[in-house]
Amino acid sequence: MKDFYIADAATYENAVVTSYFLLSQMSARDKKSGGQYLALTLSDRTGSFDARMWDEFAESLATCTAGCYVKAMGRIERYNGKFQITLQKMRPATEDEIDVTDFQPATQYDVDALWTELNGYVAGFRNPWLQPLVRSFLDDPILGPAFRSAPAAKVLHHAWIGGLLEHVVFLLRLCARVAPQYADEVDPDLLMAGAILHDFGKVRELAWKSSFSYTTEGQLLGHITIAIRMLQEKIAAIPGFPDRLRILVEHMILSHHGKFEFGSPKLPMTPEALVFSAIDDLEAKMQNMRAEFAKAVESGKQPDEVTDFSRSMERPLLNSKAYLAGES
Amino acid sequence: MKDFYIADAATYENAVVTSYFLLSQMSARDKKSGGQYLALTLSDRTGSFDARMWDEFAESLATCTAGCYVKAMGRIERYNGKFQITLQKMRPATEDEIDVTDFQPATQYDVDALWTELNGYVAGFRNPWLQPLVRSFLDDPILGPAFRSAPAAKVLHHAWIGGLLEHVVFLLRLCARVAPQYADEVDPDLLMAGAILHDFGKVRELAWKSSFSYTTEGQLLGHITIAIRMLQEKIAAIPGFPDRLRILVEHMILSHHGKFEFGSPKLPMTPEALVFSAIDDLEAKMQNMRAEFAKAVESGKQPDEVTDFSRSMERPLLNSKAYLAGES
């Protein structure tokens, strides 16, 4: 846990602080007076600022790398109206010193609570094959923890630590609500298994160690194909897993985007795939809507104004509750 | 209520029956022996067959018109392996003699029960303006009954008598399930009011007296614009109806198709419009799916086969329950 966040610099003006930062940029420059100094940019979840290291920076320069975490000590100062830090020490941080949520946006929900809720849904499965299948993903020592921390996207909806888990739990709630409407056609366990597994490939498609990005494997294969491979490995370890059930789960993963142009190789052809694809699309859009409403409030829009044009939704949006409240 | 249906002809072979029919075609032809006879086609909900009237048909010919209902008496006979009827009498039926559900496909659900369920939802509204607004549609002496009997489409989903009411009630159930998931953003009364009113224009866009077709007004204006006009009339009769609420209801009607290419002049911009548009699309697709599954069974497909290619869904479909059941 960091003690000092960049957004609080004003409070620490002229004080010496010690904290962890993401080293975004670093270069050695010539001093006018001869010799060199280090010009750096440090950042955390709350912002970024410039740093300078005037002397004895050789070891720091040799051991720290842009894009990695560092532990640094220095004095906070104001220069040309902006805060910066003059460093006295800087060394690479070890992995266990770092809590990634100090550096990246994270879900506003309690991850343990989301996790417990998710496991509760799985515990309720009555299908004898789907429960062990899903558990083999969740209990996997690598995939399970990755699934708890992964973002759901690089820039769009749920682009934050824990975003994938949050997205999946919200989907499961919606599954639980909608499945009874289609009790004659939809198997609720299959629907929920699809909801849990559909984006599992994102734990390898995305990288979120220091910043959110795509892995090369993710770029070349996509999270759908990666998930298909994971599924095959897990099913191979469950002797007797029915072949048709395997095909139906694969189909839900393959078709969840609902449209070819989003890289879905199949359109939803079964009731579970169709319902899930609709739910997934709705959840993503409602999350976009919430984000746009929040942005509009931040930028000082009035409640009866539409938001800025949303590029991903191809329209501006309106918070109808706020709009109605403004009438009375 | 008809006593005799065409599908039961075999039971009545050589008997004389009296019943109501839709007169689909009629023409006078030359007898080989000189003179003329009437060649007709009669139909009801269960099928159609040929009719012949050999003598004294002048008045029938003068008073009955193709496309209208008739009352006819005649003997059922078999000719070339097919049943037909030789008429002795035929006259136009009066409107109150006819129950349109004898002649057209009708919802399999109890219309009174659907109507009661619908009214129950409205009774639960807490918004002081939306309840009277919706009631003014339902209680309208012309619109209300039309809404109870209208089909929801000419050829696609819910193309049967009572299909519009059935579609709306299923949507309301889904609204009741989904609205709590979005309690922070979605006003459930507004969502349900939109669900009830969104397709109300179809009672004037479609004609379903003898067969399902579009009215000329429906072709030129579309049910969305027709509903906007109805809404304006109803709101004008509710003094003080808030302007912003009116705009939000109109917006739900305008945007419910969700895409410009379906003739929606607006994309959904509010939480209620977005949720409703998603629900409406899902319900229509699930209904299509059920119809395709039924058709596949009728045409003798095996449960592990996909259906024929569905033109409206642009894919074949698979009944996953039947498919799984076929594996064990």
Place this chain on the structure above:
Amino acid sequence: MKDFYIADAATYENAVVTSYFLLSQMSARDKKSGGQYLALTLSDRTGSFDARMWDEFAESLATCTAGCYVKAMGRIERYNGKFQITLQKMRPATEDEIDVTDFQPATQYDVDALWTELNGYVAGFRNPWLQPLVRSFLDDPILGPAFRSAPAAKVLHHAWIGGLLEHVVFLLRLCARVAPQYADEVDPDLLMAGAILHDFGKVRELAWKSSFSYTTEGQLLGHITIAIRMLQEKIAAIPGFPDRLRILVEHMILSHHGKFEFGSPKLPMTPEALVFSAIDDLEAKMQNMRAEFAKAVESGKQPDEVTDFSRSMERPLLNSKAYLAGES
């Protein structure tokens, strides 16, 4: 009428001027010497410049709001090569002190002459219902004047005060020219009535008090639906207005964009709607062309060069007259 325009600042260097301005931005800042001053931006149709108010600005700050009109007195000075004004007084302007054409681009044509021409066309109508219908719009104490001043768009063609009226009159001229070609199919009164009413909804879709923008109602409903509502109100006040004529007028409004993707809920299905949609599209494109030619001249392009790529037309354009003239 303003006496002083910002573009004329050079003429007034060091003089004290009093005039009306749009207050675009205002903030209080710290003086280096302690205390505060007001930093403002003032604008009118001809440009914008910075303003400073060093003393006694408390009341100005309390009563004036960014986005509103003000009356201000101050001295014109040059600073860093740019003109600015040092204010001595500033107060909100009352509505009747302001002529909106001082602050926004306005049609180059005489509005009274356009209005007279428009009324002349209406006076020539021979259809007994369309003349009173159109007159009820033009004579409406709110809609009529709004129609005279509204722009025809926020950013594209005719985005200036009076642009809507100008656009409609040019369309009427084209109607008068083209209608005789299709005398067998096209009713000229219906064509012209459609031309006058098709964009009337823009007087509520757009706001143009201080800058051009969409109203929230405009965003949620669009000018087509707004016009349908206006039409319904006006027709309700004309007893006996024929229903089919009402439907044909509505259809012209609904279909005038000619394509679903522009938010037209219907494609043109009648001769009048088809001709009008073609004319409207041509007029808008020719106006875009004129604007691009003017911009190319301003930016110093040679007459034999094509204009910059026009985003709305998806191509560059060429002034063929200038191009030919350059050859000889």
Place this chain on the structure above:
Amino acid sequence: MKDFYIADAATYENAVVTSYFLLSQMSARDKKSGGQYLALTLSDRTGSFDARMWDEFAESLATCTAGCYVKAMGRIERYNGKFQITLQKMRPATEDEIDVTDFQPATQYDVDALWTELNGYVAGFRNPWLQPLVRSFLDDPILGPAFRSAPAAKVLHHAWIGGLLEHVVFLLRLCARVAPQYADEVDPDLLMAGAILHDFGKVRELAWKSSFSYTTEGQLLGHITIAIRMLQEKIAAIPGFPDRLRILVEHMILSHHGKFEFGSPKLPMTPEALVFSAIDDLEAKMQNMRAEFAKAVESGKQPDEVTDFSRSMERPLLNSKAYLAGES
């Protein structure tokens, strides 16, 4: 000129007639009684019927070819309720015996009058280069007559003999009406020259000797490119023709379809090209409309019904005049 038309067969029952026909199909078949007979289909502008030639058909079979014109003599008979002809003689027709308008649909207008009107427009050109250019096309001993008789399309609008000339004259009338509206931007001579030349390539793209079809050259190159070649040949014969004027005329031909997907290699970039493209599109659509209205009347539609769905217009259409007349 034919004396006998197939549509008049009933009048000639049992009479012997001699006339010219298009031989659509011919095959020798076995008689039940041994030996062979000729089974043929003959057609003219008014329809087609079966023909039989029972004896001495060897020479006819050897000299006549399906797809060619024949002179035939035979007796008109009724068989199974349909008329047919039993041939006694049949030989190939020579070219000068045939008037192609006896066999194909032809313009309802007087071709000489259209031609005179066209030449009148050209006589009014004031541009010293465009008049000789257009005249060199019209006076060409091959192109000129072909232009007078060519259809404007294979199946769509103006698909009849003389259709191209008719289409061009109607366009010229519209040019004459619209050009003054854009007097500042549009050169009327250039506009009209483009109108006359834009589809000239169709005289080689289409073949209309016996039936309407595309030539192989037409399929591979298209009428736009063919017209560009013609233009180049004609301009080469006019010494000093200005290069820029040549480019502007070529551009009008290249861009007249207005959209890439119709095979237009350029979008209209000049005022003349833009106006012409709009006019051409409108004229084609209005002609389609007239054809659909006529078809609806023929098929017994009521005046207040919309036409069948028009595939080329992607909508049904409504004859608004008839619709209004039906109300009173």
Place this chain on the structure above:
Amino acid sequence: MKDFYIADAATYENAVVTSYFLLSQMSARDKKSGGQYLALTLSDRTGSFDARMWDEFAESLATCTAGCYVKAMGRIERYNGKFQITLQKMRPATEDEIDVTDFQPATQYDVDALWTELNGYVAGFRNPWLQPLVRSFLDDPILGPAFRSAPAAKVLHHAWIGGLLEHVVFLLRLCARVAPQYADEVDPDLLMAGAILHDFGKVRELAWKSSFSYTTEGQLLGHITIAIRMLQEKIAAIPGFPDRLRILVEHMILSHHGKFEFGSPKLPMTPEALVFSAIDDLEAKMQNMRAEFAKAVESGKQPDEVTDFSRSMERPLLNSKAYLAGES
């Protein structure tokens, strides 16, 4: 190997033949004289004809099923000008009695020669991992033989037995030609491995036992995903297979359609994927072209005529060699 083919029926008129057939349809019908008979349709690669079995058909009816192969003996007769067969015996054929190429269109090339050529390319691989990978597919006791006999499509290019192998070998030839052009960027072994494996999933996507169709798994997953699964199994059996090489092979399979709308979840991003996608598209189109040219000759088109409009290519085609030859 069949001794008798349906196309040769005329040669065997009134003879008794014994052969294998595909039983396409079978139903019992009432004899006019009382009792029943069997009405059947039999087919082979060369056509189909009616069959009748008048007596003692009980066991045949009980044991044979429509859609299966039968062995039958009967007399060839002509009836109403068409040949049919009157059966004396019919029993189900065993699998090893049937050579599927007797019943379905098959490649015109020697399958053994194609197979040898294919193996020759693989033998030339220098990459130490790709050769064993490809061999593990070819040597698989189920996949290998299936790959030799599979068609490459249900209806489009190479829709015949052996079509997949034929398509792949032609692709390998083109790979061998094109790879040297891009020697700096393209690894020829990777390119060829992708060519061999890209459509391997079709051996499970398609069924071609009696007629060509999609399997349900094929419909739900598609051949791309099926191939990805096969690949994973094969690679798992090759210890140490490099992960990046695995990703590159997977990417070639995922991206080979080159467009999202064809169900490719990825666009080609590597040189090998890009080259392969272009080659695959070209080969398929050239094969379509050959098929259209052959069809045009069969239907009696002249060499200088274009073919009928090809739906899959969205254009008519022209055999340029024949066209040129026709000029001299």
Place this chain on the structure above:
Amino acid sequence: MKDFYIADAATYENAVVTSYFLLSQMSARDKKSGGQYLALTLSDRTGSFDARMWDEFAESLATCTAGCYVKAMGRIERYNGKFQITLQKMRPATEDEIDVTDFQPATQYDVDALWTELNGYVAGFRNPWLQPLVRSFLDDPILGPAFRSAPAAKVLHHAWIGGLLEHVVFLLRLCARVAPQYADEVDPDLLMAGAILHDFGKVRELAWKSSFSYTTEGQLLGHITIAIRMLQEKIAAIPGFPDRLRILVEHMILSHHGKFEFGSPKLPMTPEALVFSAIDDLEAKMQNMRAEFAKAVESGKQPDEVTDFSRSMERPLLNSKAYLAGES
């Protein structure tokens, strides 16, 4: 040949140099001390820098024009960390003093070698008409040299001096490789003639004297139509050139873009056109790929990273060779 390139300024600090430059911008400005000076920007292939001329610049100002080449003498100096030049003399350069490759990016290949290779292919033609046709282009005193120096595009692939020739030679190599695969359908001479002529119109569509741009004729007509005109002129000079061969060559030019939306008025309909269109597309994409790989290396990307998103290819790309090499 220039002696001094701007990129080498550091080597010449404080030295006086004389060289040729492209004068990109020039304006006279007020000195603070009174009087004026010239502020200029000079550029060459290696970059651009500021220039100042403090005295006696009247004649330079009068005779030199922005966009033209100049000869200048001055001293290289460093100012604010950047190099600039203080001019003593500047005059317009004559055309023969300038080697355009000093100022624009140029092919990395030897133009003479490319030209020789091209001519070798032509020498191998066996078709008696295509060789003289192609030679008449290459030997044309204006077109030939222009073809040697033209870029192949303004901004996309091969946008450098000599790019068109380079592109064509690479295409010919690919033609030579691919044609034998389709020996039954493709005439290699026709394929190669199409390859040489397909983009010849670019020598008039593009201007590349000082910078790469479109000519007005190029904008209005496009290189396809320009090439058609060139072809017509050349063929007219070869008596007896077969008409069908002419049509096939024209068709290759018209269809080479392969898609309507790229301004191709025809889709490829012959084997040669189809093969060429595929080859041309592949070559352009491979060249784009090479450029993206080079850019990624320059910008410091790791070999196992994908490139930035390529706008023209609509995807990021991966250098598979570098990626694989990075694994071991």
